[in-house]
Amino acid sequence: MFKKILIANRGEIACRVATTARRLGVATVAVYSDVDAQAAHVRACDEAVHIGGAAARDSYLQWQRILDAALATGAQAVHPGYGFLSENEDFARACAAAGLVFIGPPAEAIAAMGSKSAAKSLMEKAGVPLVPGYHGRDNDPALLQREADRIGYPVLIKASAGGGGRGMRRVDRAEDFAAALASCQREAQASFGDDHVLVERYVSRPRHIEIQVFADGHGQCVYLFERDCSVQRRHQKVLEEAPAPGMSAARRAEMGAAAVAAAQAVGYVGAGTVEFIVEPEAGADAGSEVGRFYFMEMNTRLQVEHPVTEAITGHDLVEWQLRVASGERLPATQDALRMRGHAIEARICAENPDAGFLPATGRLDVLRWPAHVAFTRHASGSGHEPSAAVRVDAGVREGDAISPHYDSMVAKLIVWGEDRAQALARLDAALAQTHIVGLQTNVAFLRRVVASRSFAEADLDTALIERERAVLFDQQGLPLHWAAAGVIAQALQAESALQGADPWSRRDGWRIHGGARRRFDLKRGEVHHIATLERHHDGRLQLAMGEASWPLAVTALGGDRHDITLGGERRTLAVHAVGETVAVFGTEGSVELQDFDPIAHAGDHAEAGGRLTAPMPGKVVALLARAGDTVERGQPLAVMEAMKMEHTIAAPRDGVVAELLYAVGDQVGEGAELLRLAD
Incomplete structure (x- = not known):
């Protein structure tokens, strides 16, 4: 058994390998990027070595740095986990050349199975059943279109070097094949450095x-x-x-x-x-x-x-x-x-x-x-x-x-x-x-x-x-009145933690005579809901929303859990408040609400105009319209790559592309304005 191994990965698989290695008495070395210095997998290992920038290509895909780290720390073997370099034949060979054991198959086996088309040829010789399709090396788009037409639609385009659903598209009509092929090849090149694809019959109900x-x-x-x-x-x-x-x-x-x-x-x-x-x-x-x-x-x-x-x-x-x-x-x-x-x-x-x-x-x-x-x-x-x-x-x-x-x-x-x-x-x-x-x-x-x-x-x-x-899809989860009761329960718990022993220090709306009423402006998505809590002089609580009203009783169970009785029904809800966000969890589901302060957000609705923004940080991989083009609602305008997948951004309305603010290859942050639409 090894004395020390380096784990060339991150996240849960690196933690998982470290756990088993520790039980076997094997020391472990973690590698980490700029953003992973305090990550769980770094803490799980006995040693850790910094290997580069946040992007995978600058760190976890830099196999020479990983080999240097293994040799410098005295590791005898490298565990690649999954993803990153786990199926990289060059990395497996480099490990062997450096005198390190690659904890995986021989490089020749990785190479044989690394190309889906070559692997299918091998399997055919071994007598393993194959789906009918085209697995050849010639990837001329016109040839692939003809092969798809021969196979019959629907067909499946698949990246030959890939996995995990990247570089894969189902195509139902001949006229959609060319666009799907281009998207597959673009995604395959970005994910695996190889845009070769194969085409197969799409198996019904597979x-x-x-x-x-x-x-x-x-x-x-x-x-x-x-x-x-x-x-x-x-x-x-x-x-x-x-x-x-x-x-x-x-x-x-x-x-x-x-x-x-x-x-x-x-x-x-x-x-x-x-x-x-x-x-x-x-x-x-x-x-x-x-x-x-x-x-x-x-x-x-x-x-x-x-x-x-x-x-x-x-x-x-x-x-x-x-x-x-x-x-x-x-x-x-x-x-x-x-x-x-x-x-x-x-x-x-x-x-x-x-x-x-x-x-x-x-x-x-x-x-x-x-x-x-x-x-x-x-x-x-x-x-x-x-x-x-x-x-x-x-x-x-x-x-x-x-x-x-x-x-x-x-x-x-x-x-x-x-x-x-x-x-x-x-x-x-x-x-x-x-x-x-x-x-x-x-x-x-x-x-x-x-x-x-x-x-x-x-x-x-x-x-x-x-x-x-x-x-x-588009399900609401926990009923809204129960979610509102959870928000109120959390507010009541916060009040009780702050109030003093005498009634003049209490923050619960207590009055010498009569009751008190408190309004909660709750935002669920883009929709506002008003909930009203009425506290009677004798301490009874009443929750009202719209035309409905229910007697309310709340018992704190410790931590984030509350026993809530609403109109004769009882539920146990967990409530977590982070800033203005209040998340309520129950057996029926969960809901996130904003405990909204209208005064604090009075200036939030400035006219957005024709801006079209990035929904996440990523890279622009394709622009599908030019300045001056007339576009329709739902028409694809740009393609971004983030978290190893492509995401198409469509026009939110009819209009004319007034200006493109980024070029293909540019990195953009979440919320960055990509282009402007004019009427």
């Missing part, structure tokens, strides 16, 4: 099922069963679970054997994932057994969703990585591997689902997790020890900032149950107890997905979110 494989340097290769990753937005995973619903033992063995054959075809060593598109059998009902499967790609690294495999098998996959990389044999044979129970992982991201999953940046002013473990090691033999009911893998702490320079994922919430029903119930409860204030997240959206008919009944395919759109 499921995304992947097999976890592991191989050692002694010729042994096993599969640790499957994960269903069908729930996706923008071709990126949202929820992952293991085992896959509807998977028969025979189909599991068939897919496992195909995955092992794929790994052995490239001389694989270490942790890897073979991803398959699964097509339902003709005439099959929704939610039926897993149908025909086709090889999609192999990720030559540990996956973000590996915890669900750990939960059902009882094996620490990072420990396996360290042991295999140090020359040991796999800790278990295929016959010894068993599954128990059901596990689901939810990716908690800084984003706004109602705005097309636009990434969000900001400070984690409040960060509260459900009762959980950071990581539980299970029995290394049979794997029959029960898993932790709730686990959180996070690389952030309260007060940290989510910057535009890296991925938008905040943390992973993993639950385990004896069966899927128990896991679903635990996931909903754990999400309800997850409180994040300071920036937008997808927590409420995840709860709605978990509660949707399709997910609850395991009617899974990659179109689930679109199919359930009516119940997933």
